[in-house]
Amino acid sequence: RNHKECQIGSFAPGISIDPQTKTFAQFPKWVKENSTESGIAPSRESTSNAPSSSLLNNKRILMYCTGGIRCEKASAYIRQ
Secondary structure (H helix, E strand, O other): OOHHHHHHOOOOOOOOOOOOOOOHHHHHHHHHHOOOOOOOOOOOOOOOOOOOOOOOOOOOOOOOOOOOOHHHHHHHHHHO
16 A cells, blocks of 8 residues: 555554555555565475564565455565
8 A cells, every 4th residue: 555545544543554655656666675685485384483683584475455456566576
């Protein structure tokens, strides 16, 4: 979700991340800036328990769709 959509609603306070983006075109850059090269945990099995300063490193990411194509594009991008 972009910033405006996050302001409208999210899963629950404290667990949702607002990427502070205005357009989907900003999303890939935000992901790169908030994940390490080892990436985001692709499944329930995390490969590392090491602490990380990365916002997304070794985390399972839950996304919700507002009815458009962005969620499909975002999940495909994150899985790369």
